[in-house]
Amino acid sequence: MDAWCDGACRGNPGPGGWGVVLRWGEKEKELSGGEPDTTNNRMELTAAIQVLLALKKPCRITIHTDSQYVVKGMTVWSHGWRRNGWRNSQKKAVENRDLWEALLSAAAPHQVHWQWVRGHAGDPMNERVDALATAAAAAV
Numbered sequence: 001m002d003a004w005c006d007g008a009c010r011g012n013p014g015p016g017g018w019g020v021v022l023r024w025g026e027k028e029k030e031l032s033g034g035e036p037d038t039t040n041n042r043m044e045l046t047a048a049i050q051v052l053l054a055l056k057k058p059c060r061i062t063i064h065t066d067s068q069y070v071v072k073g074m075t076v077w078s079h080g081w082r083r084n085g086w087r088n089s090q091k092k093a094v095e096n097r098d099l100w101e102a103l104l105s106a107a108a109p110h111q112v113h114w115q116w117v118r119g120h121a122g123d124p125m126n127e128r129v130d131a132l133a134t135a136a137a138a139a140v
Contacts, residue, residue, distance in 0.1 A: 003051040004064045004117075004125040007043025008133035015140045016040065018047035019132025021125060022054055029054070032132040034140035043133065044070050045099040052106035060111040066119030066126055070103075074114050078104060 001024045009016040017034035031050055035043070044067040051063055065071060078100060081087070086094045094100060117126050 001055075001059055001061045002064065003061060004129045005044075005047035005051050006066060006119075006126065006129040006133045007040055007045070007047045008130065008137045009038060009040040009043055010137050013037055013039045015137050016043040017133040017136025017138070017140065018043045018050060019129040019134075019136060020047055020051050020054070021129055021132070022051065030132060032136040034136035036140045041067075041069055042096055042099060043137075045073075045096055045103055047129070047133065048074075049099065049103050049106050052103070052110060052112070055110065058109040058111075060113075062113040062115050064115045064117050064125065066117050066130075068116060071114045071116045073100060074103065074107065074112070 003020060003022045005018065005020045007016065007018045015034065015036050016038035018032060020031040022029045031054060048063060048065065048070050081094050086097050088094050117123050119126060
């Protein structure tokens, strides 16, 4: 299974949106939503969470995102954050801890491969989820 996700924000902070496309075989499902006062990073995290919450049973999935914040957070930084009581390398509280904890929890039952894609570089699926996220941000 593959999924693409993206977050968008009109202002940072400001109205934000997230977009997701899940693909398994020939089937696809689009999801999107928004919040009236948020940040781009929160929408990136929310998009990834929504991918995982949409799964009905544990599975192997590749999640494609243009957010280095999400990819590095899940593959590198989160291990240290948890070990250090949710403090970053500067000994400050980790921003967006609530969403990081939700993402880690949502990912736990699955075998997740995080795949970074360059944003706004012509990748059709990344452009599609960006359009979903942008439309959701405009609608709130």
